[in-house]
Amino acid sequence: PGPEPDAQIPLDNIKAKVVSVSIDGLLRTKNDIVMESVKDLFKVEHFEDLILTAQDCRGKLQELGCFSNVGINIDTSTTGTKDYTVTFQVQELKKVTGSVNTMVGNNEGSLMTGVKFPNLLGRGERLQADYTYGTKKSSSFNISILKPLRGKMKTNLTGNVYQSTGEYPTSGFKELDRGFLADLSFISSPSVLHNLQYEAVWRNISSVSRAAAFAVREHSGHTLKSSLKHILCVDRRDNTIFPNEGTLFKLSQEFAGLGGNIGFFKNELELQANIPLAEDISLQGSFSGGILKDLQGDKTFNISDHFFLGGPLNVRGFDSRGIGPSSDGNALGGTLYWASGLHLYAPLPFRPGRGGLGDLFRSHVFVTAGNVGNFWLSGAMGRD
Numbered sequence: 001p002g003p004e005p006d007a008q009i010p011l012d013n014i015k016a017k018v019v020s021v022s023i024d025g026l027l028r029t030k031n032d033i034v035m036e037s038v039k040d041l042f043k044v045e046h047f048e049d050l051i052l053t054a055q056d057c058r059g060k061l062q063e064l065g066c067f068s069n070v071g072i073n074i075d076t077s078t079t080g081t082k083d084y085t086v087t088f089q090v091q092e093l094k095k096v097t098g099s100v101n102t103m104v105g106n107n108e109g110s111l112m113t114g115v116k117f118p119n120l121l122g123r124g125e126r127l128q129a130d131y132t133y134g135t136k137k138s139s140s141f142n143i144s145i146l147k148p149l150r151g152k153m154k155t156n157l158t159g160n161v162y163q164s165t166g167e168y169p170t171s172g173f174k175e176l177d178r179g180f181l182a183d184l185s186f187i188s189s190p191s192v193l194h195n196l197q198y199e200a201v202w203r204n205i206s207s208v209s210r211a212a213a214f215a216v217r218e219h220s221g222h223t224l225k226s227s228l229k230h231i232l233c234v235d236r237r238d239n240t241i242f243p244n245e246g247t248l249f250k251l252s253q254e255f256a257g258l259g260g261n262i263g264f265f266k267n268e269l270e271l272q273a274n275i276p277l278a279e280d281i282s283l284q285g286s287f288s289g290g291i292l293k294d295l296q297g298d299k300t301f302n303i304s305d306h307f308f309l310g311g312p313l314n315v316r317g318f319d320s321r322g323i324g325p326s327s328d329g330n331a332l333g334g335t336l337y338w339a340s341g342l343h344l345y346a347p348l349p350f351r352p353g354r355g356g357l358g359d360l361f362r363s364h365v366f367v368t369a370g371n372v373g374n375f376w377l378s379g380a381m382g383r384d
Contacts, residue, residue: 014047019083025090029066030122036150037061041086050074054086061088065124065148068093093118105313110134124148137174140164155186170321172212172330173219175304176204195231200224200259205304213328219302224260229253237274242345242362244282248272256301263299266292281346288314289338306333309372314339316368324372339370 018041023034037060044050054072061070069091077083101112114130126146133139142162149155160181167174179201186194203223207216230253237246250270257263268290275283290307294300308331309315310322321331344365352358 015082016044016047016050016084017080017082018042018044018050018086019077019079020085022085022087023090024087025092027092028095028119028122029064029090029092033064033066033123033150034061037064038086038088050084050086058088061090063154065126065146066093066119066122067091108134108136108138110138120145136169137167138165153186153188155184158183158185167208168321169208170319170331171303171308171333172208172216173205173303174208175206178202191234191236193231193233193235195229195233197229197231198227199229200226203304205302211328213330213332215327215332216303216330219304223262223302225256225262226259227254227256227262228258229255237272243272243274243284244280245274245276247274256305257295257299261299262301262305263295263297264292264301264305265295266290266305281344284343284345285341286343287338287340290336292335303333306335307337307372308333309337309339309370314368315341315370316366323370325374334372334374336375337370337372339368341366341368 021038021041023038026034038057040053041050041057044053051074054074058070058072061067067090071089073087073089075085075087077085095117097116097118099112099114099116103110103112110132111134112130112132114128116129117127119125120127125148127144128146129141129143131139131141140162141164142160144158144160146156146158149157160183161179162181163176163178165174165176179199181197181199181201184196188194201224203225205220205223207220232249232251234247234249237243237248248270250268252266252268254264254266256266268288270286270288272284272286277283292301292305292307308321309324310318310331311320315323321333324334324337325332346363346365347354348358348361348363353361
């Protein structure tokens with residue numbers, strides 16, 4: 001009698017051996033990084049392992065930053081009944097891509113243009129130039145080059161040269177920055193990302209008008225900041241924009257004073273927890289805080305290093321930078337802050353555009369609180 005119609009054949013009982021792996025579509029990409037990504041296929045022993053490993057290798061190829069599309073074809077080989085060949089069909093990224101985008105956020109609209117040269121040298125390198133212009137007289141120009149360093153930790157080395165200008169009417173000053181930023185990013189375990197950064201930046205602060213407070217004008221002039229920074233991010237949310245469940249832990253530590261005339265220790269913490277209540281309805285709790293401490297000696301910090309609170313990105317219901325110390329109507333910020341919030345996210349009433357554009361919008365009920373100021377000035381908490 002033949003097998004039953006619904007009988008299942010266990011794939012892990014079918015012996016399999018990969019005798020050849022081919023990559024179709026390679027033009028600029030170097031062979032060594034491709035071979036490193038598919039070498040595990042030669043270790044499979046049964047057909048189920050072959051299928052899973054082929055999918056894993058496809059994911060590794062997609063992560064190289066060289067291909068826009070990767071397909072898989074598994075076929076039998078003429079060398080034996082247990083032998084198989086695997087062929088990956090790849091489509092390399094274009095040599096040059098450009099983009100023009102608009103963004104609205106933090107009470108400002110911005111136009112962003114950029115040009116990108118992906119897979120520049122054949123091993124996933126990327127050269128990119130971006131220019132952004134905002135409606136509130138802010139602008140930035142950045143040139144970056146990224147070099148992937150292969151390995152299990154998914155390490156990337158990035159160098160940036162940038163110039164940015166920003167005007168802060170509520171604080172009465174504008175700032176011009178020109179600098180260099182080197183970033184080494186790697187993953188120590190799943191969902192745990194580290195960034196080690198070095199930044200050297202020349203900054204020029206000037207008053208927006210003659211009516212700026214003296215407490216702001218005394219920070220005017222040129223400064224040079226040279227700093228090391230470590231960012232630890234543990235992100236276990238199911239979505240970074242509208243998370244339904246999961247947590248976020250982010251710790252940033254910066255030490256400035258390796259050169260120049262700016263010196264400080266700066267620590268910031270961000271926590272977030274999301275709890276699903278019903279389908280597409282979630283409750284989010286968040287907390288953030290930071291402390292800025294100067295170094296003993298001639299090096300100190302200025303108003304651009306301060307923390308500021310108020311506005312749609314932290315404590316809603318207040319003007320931008322509307323919380324904390326001020327002088328003659330100009331927000332001065334502070335050296336210590338905390339902010340917290342409780343948010344309820346739900347779909348729009350009657351679910352317009354469900355499954356499409358409507359899923360990008362949410363009903364939002366929130367309660368936020370926070371404070372910023374110059375606390376612990378003497379270092380003795382009890383006295384301050």
